Amino acid sequence: MSDARAGFPAVALFDLDGTLLDSAPDMLATANRMLAARGRAPIALAALRQHVSKGARAMIAASFPDLDAGEREAMVPEFLAVYREELGRHSVLFEGIDAMLQALESSGSRWGIVTNKPEYLARDVVAGLGWQQRCAVLVGGDTCPEKKPHPMPLLEAARQLGVAPEQCVYVGDDERDVAAARAAGMPSVAVTWGYRLDHEDPWSWRADVLAEQPAELLQPQAWPRGRG
Incomplete structure (x- = not known):
């Protein structure tokens, strides 16, 4: 003991x-890289921050609200891969x-x-x-x-x-x-x-x-x- x-x-x-x-700033960088790759406007930190503890799927849903569940699910591996590149670069x-x-x-x-x-x-x-x-x-x-x-x-x-x-x-x-x-x-x-x-x-x-x-x-x- x-x-x-x-x-x-x-x-x-x-x-x-x-x-x-x-870690929200790392997550924001991840989401905005994915949005930019699709010609979309960036998401604001305030809009993404509240979803961080809910995981990748929740952050993808907040970033791409117009996509259906299947399309968002297919983006999870990409989110994790991009996040690994951004990991620790912005978080404190x-x-x-x-x-x-x-x-x-x-x-x-x-x-x-x-x-x-x-x-x-x-x-x-x-x-x-x-x-x-x-x-x-x-x-x-x-x-x-x-x-x-x-x-x-x-x-x-x-x-x-x-x-x-x-x-x-x-x-x-x-x-x-x-x-x-x-x-x-x-x-x-x-x-x-x-x-x-x-x-x-x-x-x-x-x-x-x-x-x-x-x-x-x-x-x-x-x-x-x-x-x-």
Whole structure:
């Protein structure tokens, strides 16, 4: 068991896009390259940003609303390929994230990433940030047969780390993050600095804790307490 100070979790697991990383600018560059290749006008960041946590298909739908579902589905491989070229060129950590991760590490906690982004892209992000030695576990959207909101990826992360799910806390900016944590038996933190649609209300997700900025998670008492 971790020797983390009281309050900090033994293991903190994080969503990636919209939680640790402001990757919307990379996604915008990707979408606008695809639009330009088809002679279309660019999409504005504000119009795309709220869809980032929903994945490639949602961003393609926002960028090409006139296309039918089949046409948009056929564009997914292209989106992922272009995004890999743009990955890390424009994105930045949200303010306060690095300090929060350092606080966890100093406390004796381990942290990792559970994302619906394909694992190969998530590993590229981690490498680009120099986190290979800091990130204790990485589970992508295609690592397991299921992805969030199914609990399997969170349970797989706990399994790889050799801890019980209830010793972990999962942090994310989307309702499916909270749903996955609840199904996995993990306490959850919903963050409001990420990406969400206008009608989405984080208070309604029933997370154990709601955080409005990363600095709040510098304090051990801000974290929900697990049962481990």
